[in-house]
Amino acid sequence: MSLRTRIAPTPSGFLHPGNGASFVLAWVVARATKGRVLLRIDDLDRARFRMEYLEDIFFTLDWLGLDYDEGPASPQDFLDRFSQSLRTDTYHEALRQLAEQGVLYACDCSRRHIREQSVGSLYSGFCRQRKLYLDTPHTAWRIRLPDDCEVAFSEWKQDVPVSLNLPACMGDFVLRQKDGSPAYQIASLCDDLLWHINFIVRGQDLLPSTGAQMFLAQQLGYEDFQKATFFHHALLTDDSGEKLSKSAGSTALKSWREAGKSPDDVWRQAAQWLGLEYREETPMEMAAMLSSGAKIKAHFL
Numbered sequence: 450m451s452l453r454t455r456i457a458p459t460p461s462g463f464l465h466p467g468n469g470a471s472f473v474l475a476w477v478v479a480r481a482t483k484g485r486v487l488l489r490i491d492d493l494d495r496a497r498f499r500m501e502y503l504e505d506i507f508f509t510l511d512w513l514g515l516d517y518d519e520g521p522a523s524p525q526d527f528l529d530r531f532s533q534s535l536r537t538d539t540y541h542e543a544l545r546q547l548a549e550q551g552v553l554y555a556c557d558c559s560r561r562h563i564r565e566q567s568v569g570s571l572y573s574g575f576c577r578q579r580k581l582y583l584d585t586p587h588t589a590w591r592i593r594l595p596d597d598c599e600v601a602f603s604e605w606k607q608d609v610p611v612s613l614n615l616p617a618c619m620g621d622f623v624l625r626q627k628d629g630s631p632a633y634q635i636a637s638l639c640d641d642l643l644w645h646i647n648f649i650v651r652g653q654d655l656l657p658s659t660g661a662q663m664f665l666a667q668q669l670g671y672e673d674f675q676k677a678t679f680f681h682h683a684l685l686t687d688d689s690g691e692k693l694s695k696s697a698g699s700t701a702l703k704s705w706r707e708a709g710k711s712p713d714d715v716w717r718q719a720a721q722w723l724g725l726e727y728r729e730e731t732p733m734e735m736a737a738m739l740s741s742g743a744k745i746k747a748h749f750l
């Protein structure tokens with residue numbers, strides 16, 4: 450089985466070094482294994498979408514020295530042929546299947562009510578027993594998780610699958626927003642399935658999302674997704690220890706690029722996550738270093 454991965458930026462802010470290093474990591478592993486790279490831009494959040502963020506994705510990949518085998522050639526090509534808004538039927542079909550299985554329930558809780566009722570930071574399940582009709586206007590759809598719901602998935606270079614208790618880390622998560630639009634978890638899963646993605650690189654902050662998508666894949670019988678391998682990398686923080694955010698201007702790769710900075714620091718971060726000793730190699734040289742290591746062969750080749 451050959452490796453298929455995706456670089457999945459979101460055009461809701463300028464990309465930061467953590468995003469960049471994540472893309473380099475996915476690219477290096479793909480090139481090291483003679484796998485394929487898809488550029489998949491997640492524009493589900495249309496409220497925060499801006500054309501300059503979309504353009505920034507293409508400039509950044511170019512600056513980092515990353516090419517890809519499938520996906521949009523330009524911002525316009527993305528809007529014409531690849532926007533997630535063109536695949537909403539697919540997402541709604543998956544939601545319809547879950548609704549038919551009876552595992553969804555409608556929730557009309559306000560943000561404030563959710564905050565007041567929440568257990569830790571998780572939704573309390575307040576609407577579980579209220580039996581609101583799914584077609585009640587302005588309701589979100591949540592999934593009813595079994596009480597003892599453990600999900601497991603394969604993590605890169607780990608012999609034993611990672612196991613997560615989903616109710617403890619996600620609660621009954623939202624699959625359809627109050628405005629009727631599909632949530633990230635369902636769109637991301639459907640897209641990964643559509644492009645036969647079997648290697649997924651993301652930050653450790655998305656571990657609960659991986660669990661959620663794995664559970665949905667089980668519910669929907671998406672066997673290919675259940676066989677995917679994941680690489681959850683550490684998150685980069687700013688000088689005050691806060692997680693990097695796309696809104697922070699000074700840490701945007703755009704400002705590095707415009708200042709004529711080399712992408713070295715981003716490449717170094719990816720090398721570090723991969724456990725490679727970095728001596729200013731380019732991503733292509735890193736791929737050669739990685740493919741000469743014996744361990745990788747056990748996963749893809």
Ligand SMILES: [Zn+2]
Binds near residue numbers: 555556557
């Ligand atoms: Zn509710």
